[in-house]
Amino acid sequence: MSAVNPLKPSQRMKIPRQESIEQPAAERSINFLEVSFGFDEDRAVLESQRCLECKEPYCTDGCPVGIDIRGFVTLVLQKDYVGAVQKIREANYLPAICGRVCPQESQCESLCVMGKKLTPVAIGKLERFVADYEMKHQLFTPPVVTERREEKIAVVGSGPSGLTCAAELAKMGYRVTVFEALHAVGGVLRYGIPEFRLPKEILDLETERIKALGVEVYTNFVIGRTATIDELFDEWGFKAIFLGTGAGTPTFMGMPGENLSGVYSANEFLTRVNLMGAYRFPENDTPIKIGKAVGVIGGGNTAMDAVRTARRLGAERAYLIYRRSREEMPAREEEIHHAEQEGIEFLLLTNPLRILADENNWVQGLECQRMTLGEPDESGRRRPVPIPGSEFTVELQTVIEAIGQKPNPIIQATTPGLATGKRGTVVTDAQQATSRPGIFAGGDLSRGGATVILAMRDGKVAARAIAGYLQGLNSPPP
Amino acid sequence: MFLILRKKVLAPTVTQFDVKAPFIARKRKAGNFVMIRVEEGGERIPLTIADSNPAEGSITLIVQAIGGTTKLLTSKGAGDSLLDVVGPLGNPTPIENHGVVACVGGGVGTAELFPIAQALKAAGNVVHTIIGARTRELVILEQEMATCSDSVTVTTDDGSYARKGFVTDALKALLDLPGSGVHAVYAIGPLPMMKAVSNLTRTYGIATLVSLNTIMVDGTGMCGGCRLTVGGQMKFACVDGPEFDGHAVDFDELMKRNRTYVDMEKITDERHVCRLTAVRQEEIR
Ligand SMILES: Cc1cc2nc3c(=O)[nH]c(=O)nc-3n(C[C@H](O)[C@H](O)[C@H](O)COP(=O)(O)OP(=O)(O)OC[C@H]3O[C@@H](n4cnc5c(N)ncnc54)[C@H](O)[C@@H]3O)c2cc1C
Ligand SMILES: Cc1cc2nc3c(=O)[nH]c(=O)nc-3n(C[C@H](O)[C@H](O)[C@H](O)COP(=O)(O)OP(=O)(O)OC[C@H]3O[C@@H](n4cnc5c(N)ncnc54)[C@H](O)[C@@H]3O)c2cc1C
Ligand code: SF4
Ligand code: SF4
Ligand code: FES
Numbered sequence: 001m002s003a004v005n006p007l008k009p010s011q012r013m014k015i016p017r018q019e020s021i022e023q024p025a026a027e028r029s030i031n032f033l034e035v036s037f038g039f040d041e042d043r044a045v046l047e048s049q050r051c052l053e054c055k056e057p058y059c060t061d062g063c064p065v066g067i068d069i070r071g072f073v074t075l076v077l078q079k080d081y082v083g084a085v086q087k088i089r090e091a092n093y094l095p096a097i098c099g100r101v102c103p104q105e106s107q108c109e110s111l112c113v114m115g116k117k118l119t120p121v122a123i124g125k126l127e128r129f130v131a132d133y134e135m136k137h138q139l140f141t142p143p144v145v146t147e148r149r150e151e152k153i154a155v156v157g158s159g160p161s162g163l164t165c166a167a168e169l170a171k172m173g174y175r176v177t178v179f180e181a182l183h184a185v186g187g188v189l190r191y192g193i194p195e196f197r198l199p200k201e202i203l204d205l206e207t208e209r210i211k212a213l214g215v216e217v218y219t220n221f222v223i224g225r226t227a228t229i230d231e232l233f234d235e236w237g238f239k240a241i242f243l244g245t246g247a248g249t250p251t252f253m254g255m256p257g258e259n260l261s262g263v264y265s266a267n268e269f270l271t272r273v274n275l276m277g278a279y280r281f282p283e284n285d286t287p288i289k290i291g292k293a294v295g296v297i298g299g300g301n302t303a304m305d306a307v308r309t310a311r312r313l314g315a316e317r318a319y320l321i322y323r324r325s326r327e328e329m330p331a332r333e334e335e336i337h338h339a340e341q342e343g344i345e346f347l348l349l350t351n352p353l354r355i356l357a358d359e360n361n362w363v364q365g366l367e368c369q370r371m372t373l374g375e376p377d378e379s380g381r382r383r384p385v386p387i388p389g390s391e392f393t394v395e396l397q398t399v400i401e402a403i404g405q406k407p408n409p410i411i412q413a414t415t416p417g418l419a420t421g422k423r424g425t426v427v428t429d430a431q432q433a434t435s436r437p438g439i440f441a442g443g444d445l446s447r448g449g450a451t452v453i454l455a456m457r458d459g460k461v462a463a464r465a466i467a468g469y470l471q472g473l474n475s476p477p478p
Numbered sequence: 479m480f481l482i483l484r485k486k487v488l489a490p491t492v493t494q495f496d497v498k499a500p501f502i503a504r505k506r507k508a509g510n511f512v513m514i515r516v517e518e519g520g521e522r523i524p525l526t527i528a529d530s531n532p533a534e535g536s537i538t539l540i541v542q543a544i545g546g547t548t549k550l551l552t553s554k555g556a557g558d559s560l561l562d563v564v565g566p567l568g569n570p571t572p573i574e575n576h577g578v579v580a581c582v583g584g585g586v587g588t589a590e591l592f593p594i595a596q597a598l599k600a601a602g603n604v605v606h607t608i609i610g611a612r613t614r615e616l617v618i619l620e621q622e623m624a625t626c627s628d629s630v631t632v633t634t635d636d637g638s639y640a641r642k643g644f645v646t647d648a649l650k651a652l653l654d655l656p657g658s659g660v661h662a663v664y665a666i667g668p669l670p671m672m673k674a675v676s677n678l679t680r681t682y683g684i685a686t687l688v689s690l691n692t693i694m695v696d697g698t699g700m701c702g703g704c705r706l707t708v709g710g711q712m713k714f715a716c717v718d719g720p721e722f723d724g725h726a727v728d729f730d731e732l733m734k735r736n737r738t739y740v741d742m743e744k745i746t747d748e749r750h751v752c753r754l755t756a757v758r759q760e761e762i763r
Binding site: 181182183219220221222225226227248249250252254258259260261262264265267268271272276277281282283284285286287289360361408409410 | 501502505515519520521522546547561562563564565566567695696698699700701702703705706707712717731734735737738739742743745746
């Protein structure tokens with residue numbers, strides 16, 4: 001492809017990285033509407049001009065699904081937005097979602113050459129722009145399924161790994177059924193990531209598109225309970241199964257006071273608000289109760305979502321309590337930045353010790369201890385060590401723990417022969433195959449907590465492996 | 479959507495529903511429960527599967543109207559549908575032949591106990607059942623229990639029917655009966671009742687299984703809202719239970735925790751009651 005950008009590289013480098021249009025922090029911290037409106041057309045085109053159209057585009061190496069980034073950015077430059085989103089969709093079925101939630105700064109954008117000396121091309125925001133453009137102008141054209149295949153495949157869990165696997169298999173012509181335990185599809189995209197970061201409208205639209213490919217969806221269906229894996233094979237006639245059940249079981253710190261009223265796991269807190277709509281209580285029936293001051297423990301995306309949600313529910317003081325420093329926080333940079341703007345108070349290098357109760361068994365405070373950073377641990381991050389005698393108490397009425405999750409054990413416990421690894425993950429090979437023939441797995445279930453795009457990557461790899469497996473079953477033995 | 483096939487009022491606030499849910503009907507065992515949502519915007523609440531008919535593809539739920547969601551549910555009738563029903567959840571009750579067992583039910587807990595008593599009888603146990611209620615008209619399933627029990631004793635708090643007193647009085651009398659030989663106790667009812675039963679049987683050293691009504695959101699182990707302390711350890715009632723060793727449960731902690739949303743539940747309740755009365759007035763007009 002010949003270069004189409006009329007600007008010389010030196011001129012491109014003079015263009016500053018474009019910023020999204022956002023709701024002002026004061027306004028948005030009291031509503032649940034989306035924080036960022038993304039780029040308008042002018043900003044998108046200007047941003048696309050910054051791309052150097054590298055001969056060897058390293059950016060793509062940073063994308064777990066290998067999107068042709070240079071290719072789609074060039075199409076933006078040519079104002080062929082629909083062409084751009086179609087190019088993305090060759091590799092990534094959910095661009096409107098990834099453009100919003102991918103940790104770009106540690107993936108594609110971290111390898112963009114523009115970032116070496118200046119700032120990287122805003123790949124994620126461009127991805128979002130073209131996906132939104134297509135949505136807004138209703139220009140989506142569904143892929144044409146040319147072949148029909150007889151084999152039935154079950155996909156367990158409707159998070160990003162399951163939805164992607166289902167879509168890929170359906171495009172190959174297979175008959176796919178998705179089983180979801182909750183009453184709504186989407187996994188963490190539904191119950192975890194809040195409306196102000198990912199409007200549920202987008203998820204609903206993507207789900208409809210996947211159903212339009214002929215995928216059948218059963219909600220309210222817990223595999224391991226309503227039917228077991230072996231029953232799916234033997235009684236339902238499925239020929240292969242993909243497990244994408246995520247890592248949804250919350251872990252707790254194990255400190256005193258965790259069973260007081262006013263203590264939540266981030267999962268419960270976010271599920272009440274997002275899945276059950278508790279932010280619209282009493283219009284919706286599910287209650288959520290927070291005090292004037294709320295403390296969220298953790299430093300990942302989950303913690304950030306919980307603390308910003310608490311703010312929006314009316315917390316006057318919302319603390320983020322993290323035992324390392326800001327640099328070590330695993331959350332997306334953009335979320336940390338947004339949280340700071342919204343007045344979230346960061347208590348860094350702070351480790352909670354115990355939760356204190358009032359006379360009604362409600363949370364009254366959190367006793368903490370200051371930390372300092374010592375030698376790097378096995379994760380390469382500097383290990384926090386307590387400073388003796390530094391104990392202090394934060395006055396608050398709600399504590400939300402966001403310190404990590406592990407896979408739900410229901411399927412592992414009811415499926416003989418399915419090998420599991422540490423922290424209850426399901427073991428897979430590079431093709432996402434598990435220890436049992438015909439069963440594949442991916443996403444947080446096999447990784448133990450990762451990202452949306454890695455879950456999608458696994459779903460995609462598994463779909464190809466499943467097709468290979470089925471074709472192998474059908475071909476006569478040599 | 480899950481169709482309500484039949485509705486039967488068992489007591490003034492206690493209603494039985496047969497609901498079409500073929501996958502669940504096939505799989506359920508005594509002790510399992512379902513999570514249901516009546517309509518859009520509604521709460522997810524846990525209800526025990528009291529019985530099932532796999533041939534018809536139906537499950538039986540017995541519900542006591544105590545708050546917003548349960549009142550809304552009992553306002554529904556045959557031909558209406560429930561939006562969501564998921565299950566069977568929780569671990570089935572471990573059923574063994576202990577020889578002689580006592581089944582103690584309090585209030586709507588009797589409904590949850592019924593399938594367990596049936597299973598215990600089928601496993602060859604001598605089953606002594608004790609049913610407790612506040613007052614005469616709240617006694618449920620007496621006849622049904624009789625079909626799977628060797629004896630049925632009813633107690634009412636106010637003495638308006640059968641024996642006056644609490645289930646623990648009747649249980650103590652049974653345990654003290656020379657040669658009664660009770661080897662295990664299954665108790666389901668309000669938390670204070672299960673606590674009292676557990677305290678009693680502890681002094682006799684008789685193994686006691688209780689079924690815990692915690693707050694639940696998903697019912698599949700995903701939120702931790704149902705957590706409680708058993709033997710000093712954190713457990714999730716929906717996946718580790720709902721039944722636990724009554725002698726190891728920290729009842730006091732759980733009773734306090736269950737009061738977390740009392741004030742907000744009142745709002746939901748009032749809203750539903752308003753709406754339901756509005757509907758009724760509509761019907762009258
Ligand atoms: C609050 C929060 C914020 C996050 N923010 C980001 C972010 O900004 N960017 C990012 O890249 N990543 C983020 N993540 C991580 C990301 O969401 C996950 O890595 C990703 O969703 C994993 O996808 P999955 O398909 O493996 O599983 P999940 O999304 O967890 O979906 C699993 C689904 O399986 C269902 N299920 C479980 N058991 C059964 C069963 N037995 N039968 C039937 N169904 C079952 C569950 O109900 C669920 O719907 C966040 C995570 C959380 C919790
Ligand atoms: C495993 C399990 C099985 C159950 N089986 C049955 C059953 O078969 N039939 C039945 O009628 N009920 C059963 N319950 C209880 C039922 O789920 C609650 O009554 C229901 O959630 C109350 O909802 P509500 O909106 O009507 O009342 P709310 O307004 O939520 O509550 C009204 C009052 O009841 C208290 N309460 C709230 N939740 C519970 C609870 N889970 N258990 C006891 N008290 C509670 C509140 O503190 C309040 O005082 C079961 C609960 C569990 C955990
Ligand atoms: S999917 Fe994620 S990693 Fe890949 S290009 Fe888009 S934003 Fe970057
Ligand atoms: S590395 Fe950066 S500049 Fe180069 S092609 Fe990719 S996005 Fe463009
Ligand atoms: S109800 Fe959510 S974990 Fe038990």
